[in-house]
Amino acid sequence: MKLIIDTDAGVDDAHALMMALACLDAQVECITTVVGNIDLENVVRNVGTVLDVMDLDVPFYRGAALPLVAPWKFETEFVHGSDGLGDLKLRPPARHFPAAGHAVIQIIERSKESPGDITLVAIGPLTNVALALRLDPDLPHRLKRLVIMGGSLNAVGNTDIFPAEFNIYCDPEAAHMVFESFTDSLLVSWDATLANPLPTPVFEELISQPGPRAALYRESCDGMLKRLSEAGYEASVLIPDTLTMAVTLRPELILASENHHVSVELTGSLSRGQTITDHRNWVRVKPNVVTVTEVEMGGVADLFQQFVAPV
Ligand code: BDR
Ligand code: CA
Numbered sequence: 001m002k003l004i005i006d007t008d009a010g011v012d013d014a015h016a017l018m019m020a021l022a023c024l025d026a027q028v029e030c031i032t033t034v035v036g037n038i039d040l041e042n043v044v045r046n047v048g049t050v051l052d053v054m055d056l057d058v059p060f061y062r063g064a065a066l067p068l069v070a071p072w073k074f075e076t077e078f079v080h081g082s083d084g085l086g087d088l089k090l091r092p093p094a095r096h097f098p099a100a101g102h103a104v105i106q107i108i109e110r111s112k113e114s115p116g117d118i119t120l121v122a123i124g125p126l127t128n129v130a131l132a133l134r135l136d137p138d139l140p141h142r143l144k145r146l147v148i149m150g151g152s153l154n155a156v157g158n159t160d161i162f163p164a165e166f167n168i169y170c171d172p173e174a175a176h177m178v179f180e181s182f183t184d185s186l187l188v189s190w191d192a193t194l195a196n197p198l199p200t201p202v203f204e205e206l207i208s209q210p211g212p213r214a215a216l217y218r219e220s221c222d223g224m225l226k227r228l229s230e231a232g233y234e235a236s237v238l239i240p241d242t243l244t245m246a247v248t249l250r251p252e253l254i255l256a257s258e259n260h261h262v263s264v265e266l267t268g269s270l271s272r273g274q275t276i277t278d279h280r281n282w283v284r285v286k287p288n289v290v291t292v293t294e295v296e297m298g299g300v301a302d303l304f305q306q307f308v309a310p311v
Pocket of ligand 2: 008010241
């Protein structure tokens, strides 16, 4: 399976990258970066750190440093720390640096080199994907599939616009363009994230392992879990981007899914960035996404285990 991973790394993005990089049947063609959880320079630095710790060479590219229309700077430190990787204390000396060239051009060119073969996994705001679409409207026909982490299908989001999920809220115009143009994306929404947490005993086992990979996993989670528990949130381990990567790598882990039409609210003063879902499946509107609802978490745990295990 050939992958391009578009990421705003991000704690859970870093774990999703590790998961894909450790998966023997996945070939990560390149990693493209986008602003979101943290500014672009930190996103790029964090991708480099993941490759350093995994000790693997995969080309990565700078992408959009700002959303299409919306301003960028959100309060994301609570989850991702001030560096986007949980205020990581010890980083190995950097050995991986971004390659020359733009992320958006890489998405287009690589899909031309391997038409029908590449799955694009978007685990950040959809800015790069939207820019690629504007430059190359045929892109959806050349990708094997687009997989998106984003949206809240039942209006329970995770941003200060209460019904909106972060990746869509960060760049609603880009998300609108993507949902209008791709007719068969696989969507892992915030609802799916809430419904499929990583079981706490699995998490405890993962963080207790030796080696640099487990150390990166453990240390990047630390601050977020501490802040969540201090704020009185139930300490369940939510894994939006790794859940998305797991169902990309192992589609057989999807136990239940639904087909819906999803669009993006662009103007609502209380709902900008909300995904609007046609739950009635009205006959005149064709579904444009397959939304994951239930995932076999034992299989997800195995994929986590693969990437934290010492090599
Ligand atoms: C999404 O937003 C980010 O905080 C995570 O990395 C994930 O991609 C969840 O809403
Ligand atoms: Ca992300």
